Amino acid sequence: MAEKILFTDLDGTLLNDEKQISGKNRKAIEQAVAMGHRVVLSSGRATQSVYKQVRKLGLDRPGCYAIAFNGAAVLRCDTGEALYEKGLDFEVAEYLFREAKKAGIHCQTYQAGYTLAERHSEILEFYDRSTQGKSKIVPDIRKALTTHPPKVLLAELTHSGKLEAFKEAHEAALAGKAEATFSCREYLEYLLPGVNKGYALGWLCDYLNVPRADSVAAGDEVNDLSMIRAAGVGAAMVNGVEALRAEADYITQADNNHDGLAEIIYRFILEES
Known part of the structure; x- marks a missing residue:
């Protein structure tokens, strides 16, 4: 065989x-x-x-x-x-965190075994529980990142349509820099193109x-x-x-x-x- x-x-x-x-x-x-x-x-x-x-x-x-x-x-x-x-450019991660904050959407990324977010939230607690992960709150994501992040994840648990609207609104600005995919209805993820x-x-x-x-x-x-x-x-x-x-x-x-x-x-x- x-x-x-x-x-x-x-x-x-x-x-x-x-x-x-x-x-x-x-x-x-x-x-x-x-x-x-x-x-x-x-x-x-x-x-x-x-x-x-x-x-x-x-x-x-x-x-x-x-x-x-x-x-x-x-x-x-x-x-x-x-x-x-494979990691995203620092500027892309910074952009996503900034724009997600404006849109009222939870945003996180990853480094050295930790999930990084700029503020604590129930969504972050839920994510840690469901993945058995560890999180760390950092005041400024750009200053906290020392390696290119593998992905940036935006999360919204109420299915309000915010993630779909965010993806569409920022598609042009991120063309050639990041590609978006849904890993489930609640998680919109950005990775390096391809x-x-x-x-x-x-x-x-x-x-x-x-x-x-x-x-x-x-x-x-x-x-x-x-x-x-x-x-x-x-x-x-x-x-x-x-x-x-x-x-x-x-x-x-x-x-x-x-x-x-x-x-x-x-x-x-x-x-x-």
């Missing part, structure tokens, strides 16, 4: 709504790895949050890799070393010398589109957004609360009927 590589999103795909990995999903991943296939966790989450899931699955060993920040970083799971990191999960999938397949035709990608949100387009097989969770399901090669019968990822693994990685 040819070596295959699975790229799986976390929230809404590998994880159930309680942010847990089911026994059946865990068993399917273990079987795939035992048979010589590769499993890559691919998430919009920060490096440290992704790495916690890596350890839970026992993938923190040689030959295992992970994608963080929606493709802005690719990691070796045995050492935590970044094989590459950097996304699909880019990371292609880069890692080339790095590992695995044909892209032998890759399988699984996801549920708009930020997974580039990944399922780039993979040999792009699979959407049945609980995924319509835009993703419309372009998927396969849509699961089971959702993320009922082992939908295991369904994908058994069908396309382990090739069981």
